[in-house]
Amino acid sequence: MDWQAFALTLKLAAVTTAILLAVAVPLAAFMVLGRNRWLALLEALTALALVLPPTVLGFFLLVLLGPRTAIGRAIIALIGHPLAFSFSGLVVGSVIYSLPFAVQPMVAGFAAVEPALVDAARLLGAGPLRLVLTLLVPLARRSLVTASVLSFLHTVGEFGVVLMLGGDIPGATRTLSIALYDQVEGFNYAAANRTAAILLGMSVVALTALYASGWSRGGRRA
Numbered sequence: 020m021d022w023q024a025f026a027l028t029l030k031l032a033a034v035t036t037a038i039l040l041a042v043a044v045p046l047a048a049f050m051v052l053g054r055n056r057w058l059a060l061l062e063a064l065t066a067l068a069l070v071l072p073p074t075v076l077g078f079f080l081l082v083l084l085g086p087r088t089a090i091g092r093a094i095i096a097l098i099g100h101p102l103a104f105s106f107s108g109l110v111v112g113s114v115i116y117s118l119p120f121a122v123q124p125m126v127a128g129f130a131a132v133e134p135a136l137v138d139a140a141r142l143l144g145a146g147p148l149r150l151v152l153t154l155l156v157p158l159a160r161r162s163l164v165t166a167s168v169l170s171f172l173h174t175v176g177e178f179g180v181v182l183m184l185g186g187d188i189p190g191a192t193r194t195l196s197i198a199l200y201d202q203v204e205g206f207n208y209a210a211a212n213r214t215a216a217i218l219l220g221m222s223v224v225a226l227t228a229l230y231a232s233g234w235s236r237g238g239r240r241a
Contacts, residue, residue, distance in 0.1 A: 020213050023190055024198040031106070031194060032174040035113040039121035039170045040163070042114070047125035048151045052137070066119045073116065077183025080112050084184075104186050109194075112184040113174045120169040128162025129155045168229050172222050 046065065050058060068076060084102040085091045095101050102108035132155055140154050156163065178196040185192030187201065195214055202211035 020210070020217070021193070021195070021198040024193045024195050025217070027106070027190065027192075028175055028194040028196075031109055031113060032171045034110055035117060035174045036121075036167055036170045038110070038114050039117060040167060042118070043121035043125045043166060044151065044156065044163075047122050047129050048147070048155060050122075050126050051129040051155075052147070052150070065122050068116050069119045073177065073179025074183055076116060077112060077180040080108075080115070080180070080184050084108060084111070103184060104188060104192060106185075106191055109181060109185045109192055112180045113177060116177055116180045117170045117173045120173045121166045124162045124166040124169065125159065128159030128165075131162075132158045165229065168225055172225055175221060176218060 050062060050065075055061075081103050082088065083090055084094060086095060086101055091101060091103075098107075102111055136154060136158075137150065140150050145153070175194075176196060177194075178200070181192065181194050181197060182200070185194075185197075187193050187197050193201075195218055199211055199214040199218070202208070202214060
């Protein structure tokens with residue numbers, strides 16, 4: 020068992036999930052409460068990672084964050100090194116790749132809030148920030164939990180984006196999915212079985228806990 024890859028995977032998933040929640044809450048609120056004609060395009064871009072092959076996304080990010088683009092050169096000038104083939108680069112790729120799994124549950128939760136409550140809060144003078152923090156988030160907290168679990172698990176299991184953007188650097192970019200690939204490629208099936216079992220077990224346990232608690236069904240057990 021590659022415990023270094025295990026620790027790196029958990030760290031990547033935790034950091035990515037925290038960033039995604041910070042991004043998904045205002046983004047989902049804007050999608051639900053906004054009246055902009057460009058919302059359909061925003062929703063499409065947010066959901067793009069659901070249908071775009073991970074290797075394609077990873078390739079575009081690799082090129083974008085590399086030294087051949089203005090963005091890549093600006094990043095290098097700012098932090099002293101390219102984001103590609105680094106843990107920070109993996110975080111950027113993971114946030115983009117798992118964005119739909121954080122935003123869509125939040126959109127569903129915010130959209131389920133009674134419109135009359137939103138209108139009443141606005142009439143009482145609640146601004147957008149207060150409306151989101153004191154009304155939408157508390158009433159949609161189950162969706163927040165669902166978004167957190169899905170984002171975490173999706174990041175734990177990602178492969179294509181990590182491989183394209185981060186490569187296979189021990190202690191820096193080698194996650195469990197990459198370690199599993201290396202083990203299979205090296206015909207080390209005993210180690211591969213253990214790694215795959217850990218990934219499967221984490222997913223089953225987390226999803227079972229989520230469904231058993233009733234979070235994903237609005238807190239009501241069938």
